[in-house]
Amino acid sequence: MKNLKIAGKEFQSRLFLGTGKFGSPKLMEDAVLASGSELVTVALKRIDMETNTDGLLAHLQHPHINLLPNTSGARNAKEAIFAAQLAREALETNWLKLEIHPDPRYLMPDPVETLIACEGLARLGFVVLPYIHADPVLCKRLEDAGTAAVMPLGAPIGSNKGLRSIDFLEIIIEQSNVPVIVDAGIGSPSDAARAMEIGADAVLVNTAIAVGGNPVEMAIAFRLSVEAGRIAFEARLATTKRTAEASSPLTAFLG
Amino acid sequence: MMFKEIFNQYHWDEVQESIYAKTSLDVEMALSSHRRTLEDFKALISPAAAPYLEEMAQLSHQLTQKRFGNTIQMYAPIYLSNVCTNFCTYCGFNFDNKIKRKTLAPDEISLEIAEIKKQGYNHILLVTGEAKQVVHIDYFKNAIEIIKPHFANISIEVQPLDQEEYEKLRQAGIYAVLVYQETYNQEKYPEYHPKGRKANFDYRLETPDRAGKAGIHKIGVGVLLGLEDWRTDSFFCALHLDYLQKKYWQTKYSVSFPRIRPAEGVLPPNVVVSDREMVQLICAYRLRYENVELSISTRESEQFRNNIIKLGVTSMSAGSKTNPGGYTLDTESLEQFAISDERSSRQMAEYISSINYEPVWKDWDKSFI
Numbered sequence: 001m002k003n004l005k006i007a008g009k010e011f012q013s014r015l016f017l018g019t020g021k022f023g024s025p026k027l028m029e030d031a032v033l034a035s036g037s038e039l040v041t042v043a044l045k046r047i048d049m050e051t052n053t054d055g056l057l058a059h060l061q062h063p064h065i066n067l068l069p070n071t072s073g074a075r076n077a078k079e080a081i082f083a084a085q086l087a088r089e090a091l092e093t094n095w096l097k098l099e100i101h102p103d104p105r106y107l108m109p110d111p112v113e114t115l116i117a118c119e120g121l122a123r124l125g126f127v128v129l130p131y132i133h134a135d136p137v138l139c140k141r142l143e144d145a146g147t148a149a150v151m152p153l154g155a156p157i158g159s160n161k162g163l164r165s166i167d168f169l170e171i172i173i174e175q176s177n178v179p180v181i182v183d184a185g186i187g188s189p190s191d192a193a194r195a196m197e198i199g200a201d202a203v204l205v206n207t208a209i210a211v212g213g214n215p216v217e218m219a220i221a222f223r224l225s226v227e228a229g230r231i232a233f234e235a236r237l238a239t240t241k242r243t244a245e246a247s248s249p250l251t252a253f254l255g
Numbered sequence: 256m257m258f259k260e261i262f263n264q265y266h267w268d269e270v271q272e273s274i275y276a277k278t279s280l281d282v283e284m285a286l287s288s289h290r291r292t293l294e295d296f297k298a299l300i301s302p303a304a305a306p307y308l309e310e311m312a313q314l315s316h317q318l319t320q321k322r323f324g325n326t327i328q329m330y331a332p333i334y335l336s337n338v339c340t341n342f343c344t345y346c347g348f349n350f351d352n353k354i355k356r357k358t359l360a361p362d363e364i365s366l367e368i369a370e371i372k373k374q375g376y377n378h379i380l381l382v383t384g385e386a387k388q389v390v391h392i393d394y395f396k397n398a399i400e401i402i403k404p405h406f407a408n409i410s411i412e413v414q415p416l417d418q419e420e421y422e423k424l425r426q427a428g429i430y431a432v433l434v435y436q437e438t439y440n441q442e443k444y445p446e447y448h449p450k451g452r453k454a455n456f457d458y459r460l461e462t463p464d465r466a467g468k469a470g471i472h473k474i475g476v477g478v479l480l481g482l483e484d485w486r487t488d489s490f491f492c493a494l495h496l497d498y499l500q501k502k503y504w505q506t507k508y509s510v511s512f513p514r515i516r517p518a519e520g521v522l523p524p525n526v527v528v529s530d531r532e533m534v535q536l537i538c539a540y541r542l543r544y545e546n547v548e549l550s551i552s553t554r555e556s557e558q559f560r561n562n563i564i565k566l567g568v569t570s571m572s573a574g575s576k577t578n579p580g581g582y583t584l585d586t587e588s589l590e591q592f593a594i595s596d597e598r599s600s601r602q603m604a605e606y607i608s609s610i611n612y613e614p615v616w617k618d619w620d621k622s623f624i
Contacts, residue, residue, distance in 0.1 A: 021324020023611040045620040048377065048407075073623045075505060083622050104473075104507035105500065105546045158322055211320045 018206025122146030134165035155185025189225030196229025277301035339384025385414035421469030433475035439491030467503030481515030481524030573603035
């Protein structure tokens with residue numbers, strides 16, 4: 001399995017994790033370790049930077065784990081850029097998961113503000129990974145704006161519905177010059193495997209692991225499925241056929 | 256268009272009748288529905304749904320877990336003032352009630368918040384009575400100024416204000432505005448609010464509209480359980496929520512479930528909402544509104560609160576004092592209502608952790624205001 005490279009940094013694991021929704025920080029840590037993930041996203045709004053006694057961060061202090069702060073809570077580009085700068089200062093990383101969802105019900109990403117923020121953040125030297133709709137045109141616009149990767153959703157975030165946007169994801173993957181990370185909606189290891197099989201560079205999973213019956217076991221299942229899907233993609237899947245081989249081929253007369 | 260126009264299209268008695276006419280078939284259809292409607296909500300809060308309580312609880316648990324994870328957000332109220340010029344028949348701060356009145360001065364606010372902070376809180380709710388001469392926009396702004404450096408998230412539960420005042424509060428750092436209609440029964444409303452500014456039903460009803468227009472991040476709605484038929488009142492609250500979600504789509508919403516508790520100088524509740532009914536109501540909200548925050552205060556008992564954590568609730572207070580200065584200054588002064596769950600925030604957090612949930616102390620950042 002090839003390593004994944006984003007903005008010059010190599011990752012052995014193609015499974016990224018979210019850190020919300022776990023029953024305890026310790027359980028989150030155990031699941032992250034079991035997943036083999038090297039990139040985990042943390043909401044800036046959950047981090048208590050003032051007291052410096054943050055439970056969440058204390059559980060993510062492992063040499064192989066890179067933090068990817070996110071701007072969840074931002075409603076527009078201005079707020080996101082401000083939050084990004086705070087995150088960079090607090091977590092000492094210029095990597096950023098750009099999340100702008102002005103709609104607090106379904107947490108749908110705002111394509112207009114995300115593009116504006118991406119342009120600004122790239123200029124400020126951030127490695128931007130934006131959470132977006134599975135919109136192929138937006139992905140190309142973000143590339144032009146200097147994004148390090150794109151993170152299109154598979155289904156509404158937290159829905160566990162799987163790859164509902166697969167037709168658009170395939171177009172994005174086909175056209176992209178930056179890594180494509182399927183970000184939201186992945187509900188089961190088979191969804192993750194499917195995303196990898198169609199050529200996604202990585203997947204980001206949170207809810208399906210955090211609220212699974214046994215998050216640690218589920219993290220292992222996702223690790224295996226992401227590896228399986230990626231290996232299958234690299235090995236090239238046999239093509240599927242819709243029809244049986246005809247016994248009287250129409251082109252037989254050609255000899 | 257404001258909510259009043261929609262509200263006027265409904266009649267209390269007809270709504271009540273239609274809720275009580277719901278059948279077990281309506282409930283079963285609501286339970287199996289993929290996207291539940293307001294009519295489904297009616298079925299779920301109807302008497303016909305009572306035998307389906309366990310099924311509702313299971314579904315509510317699953318939906319809450321999916322959206323909010325195994326977490327409970329923690330917040331603490333700070334009562335800034337119990338001065339009040341209203342005459343609400345159910346409230347301990349009623350103007351007629353001859354109690355010691357108190358409004359916290361800046362240095363007193365500092366003392367109180369230091370104690371609240373010590374208890375681990377990062378989200379705080381400012382509460383006052385309604386007394387325009389004493390607790391006005393400048394008082395709030397001043398209080399926010401003192402509180403803001405110490406808390407990640409500040410909400411406010413005070414008298415209804417104008418849109419412009421909400422804009423000022425938002426700019427000053429207020430995240431959420433909580434305002435409960437108490438009852439949507441317009442005919443009966445004056446009986447509970449005979450005089451004072453709160454007697455104006457329409458002005459209160461359109462408060463969430465004004466807060467929404469002002470761009471407030473979160474608006475909390477609810478009815479005071481114990482005044483009028485809780486099913487009918489809750490339907491109207493849900494109708495309100497539907498309207499608000501569509502109109503102010505960038506705003507987050509929460510629903511609270513204050514059940515009338517005994518307080519000095521007030522009448523006992525007009526209707527009693529049983530624990531079973533309370534659970535039914537909470538689950539019905541979750542089944543209809545998967546993404547709405549549901550909040551429970553210390554009005555409820557320890558046993559009830561322990562068990563409700565897994566049934567749909569997403570935020571809780573603990574160790575609350577409902578009298579101004581109650582945390583440090585004047586621990587014996589009169590409360591708005593007697594709290595029922597006396598546990599400290601630490602004890603509550605320990606309980607939450609013991610059932611494999613995480614108490615969340617910080618889930619907002621000032622940088623977003």
